[in-house]
Amino acid sequence: MDGTSGRQMRRWTADEVLALAPDASTRRAGTGLARAARWSGTGSSGxxxxxxxxxxxxxxxxxxxxxxxxxGCDCPGSTAPCEHVVALLLLWAWGEVGPAAHGGARPGWVTARLDGRGVAAERMEPGGRGASGADREAARRRAERRDRRVAAGATELERRLADLLRGGLAGADHEGYQRWEETAARMVDAQAPGLASRVRRLGPPAAPGGDWPSRLLEETALLHLLARGYLRQEALPEPLAATIRSRVGFTVDAAQVLAGPAVRDHWLVLARQDTADDRLTTRRTWLHGEGSGRIALLLSFQAVGRAPEAGLPVGVSLEAELAFHPGARPLRAALGARHSGPLPGRVPAGLPVAAALGAYGQAVAGDPWLDAWPVVLCGVVPIPGTPQWQVADAEGSDAVPVTVGGAAAGAGLWRLAAVSGGRPVTVFGELGHQGFRPFTAWAGTDPEPVPLTA
Incomplete structure (x- = not known):
């Protein structure tokens, strides 16, 4: 038995495993492979x-x-960790990979790989302390290969967009979704999942009905801006270049983010929302810093069908350090050291409608691909209306339409009206080009939050 097999390691959470995945496609593929029936010969030791x-x-x-x-994995994939390693670690995190039999002995191929013979290894902190020169060189070569593939994909996308505009938008509504799905698949092959996601957004605007040519032109313009920005990122300011890389599909490890500067503050949990696709449940948790005034977004992931891990309750406050992912308008953050447990919260400080619209405009100026920006509105009154509700400043000088979807969201609006009772309230939500989507409300000075979404 080798020297490390007796040294036990804390079992990771699923969030920690998924945070290691280099991109969203690896995260989804790994979650899909995390089925015990797909695996054999599993084990753990030390x-x-x-x-x-x-x-x-x-x-x-x-x-x-x-x-x-x-x-390490002997699949032909070029990412580390690959989807097979992600799936294996998920099963281990869920307790479905047990200790090795026969006194903890490892198979010979495991020992060989861990000894460095043929291991495709990547550290959480590439090039940092503990990573060998070979590891750093291998990580550099992988990064260069991916950069070349993404650049080739962005160049191909530029040609396809030029062909679309050269032929005119008039016939785009007759081609259906197949054209966009095929182009999106090419972007996935180029390891640019962010470009693929935006390509798929071209399908609905091209469908007949309404002012579809304008919507399609807007989406193609944003896609062209993203592809061209990636191809010329060396000439851009570093925060904008980081935003573009994130939008294209590059991720930064949480450990690498936490190794950078952090913001220590008392953070109030504003809202929490879970959304699911066919494989993953994504949890979004928004925090508001009492001293900094900043809003932060925490993301966590869980396989569909598994009970979500306990999160921070809405309305509590904790003193902690947050490290923000790089970007022109930093929002996503990683939670670092906590300096106090959850404490009773407060009513967050907010902005009037006009100032909130200004904050949204500044955010879009820094990141044109934003769909919405989180804001806290203070002193606003909900105004029912047909076809759309509004929230307006108490004196009625400024207002913004409310955007919701589904019967449950409609019930949330009436809950907001009940909380207000015609009096000004504080509301947290996301402000976008279609309006304001409310998530949580506070009545007067009462620190008890009222969730407005299911």
Missing amino acids: TAVWGLCAGGGRPFRAVADTAGPAF
Whole structure:
């Protein structure tokens, strides 16, 4: 038995595993493979976890050393960790990979990989303390390969958009979704999931009905701006270049973010929302800093069908350090050291409608691809109306339309009206080009929040 097999490692949470995935597509694929029936020969010993994942041909052998962490897999994928390692670590996090049999002995192939023979390893802090020169060089080569593939994809996308505009938008509504799905698949192949996601947004605007040519032109213009920005990122300010890379689909490890500057503050939990697709449940938690006045967004992920991990309750406050992901308008953050447990919250400080619209405008100026920006409105009154509700300043000088969807959201509006009773309230939500979507309300000086979404 080697020297590390007796050293046990704390079992990670699913959030910590998914945070290691280099991009959203690897996260989704890994979650889809995290089924015990797909795996054989799994085991763990000390800080090592391993297993064989059944594929179309021979099974892929995946291994992870959680102390590095370092990862290895003999699949042809170019990312580290790949989807097989992500799936293996998810099963381990969920307690479905048990200790190795026969006194904890590791299979020979596991020992060989952990000893460095043929391991495709990547540290959480590439190039940092503990990473070997070979690891740093391998990470650099992988990054360069991906950059070349994404640049080729962005160049191809530019040609396709030029062909679309050269032929005119008039016939776009007759081509259906197939054109966009095929182009999106090409962007996935180029390891640019963010470009693929925006390409798929071209389908609905091209459908007949309403002012679809204007909507399609707006979406193609934003897509062209994103592709061109990536191809010329060296000439851009670093915060804008970081925003573009994030929008294209590049991610930054949480550990790398936490290694940078942090903002220590008393953070109030403004709202929490879970959304699900066919594989993942995404939890969004918004926080408001009492001293800094900043709003932060925490993201966590869980496989569909599994009970979500306990999160921060809406309305509590905690003193903690947050590190923000790089970007022109930093919003997403990683939660670092906590300096106090959850305490009773307060009513957050907010903005009047006009100032909130100004904040949204500044955010869009820094990140043109924003769909919405979180704001706290203070001293506003909900105004029912047909076809659309509004929230307006108490004196009625400024107002913004409210955007919702579905019967449950409609019930939330009436809940907001009940909280207000015709008097000014404080409301947190997202402000976008279609209006304001409310999430949480506070009546007067009462610190008890009222959730407005299911």
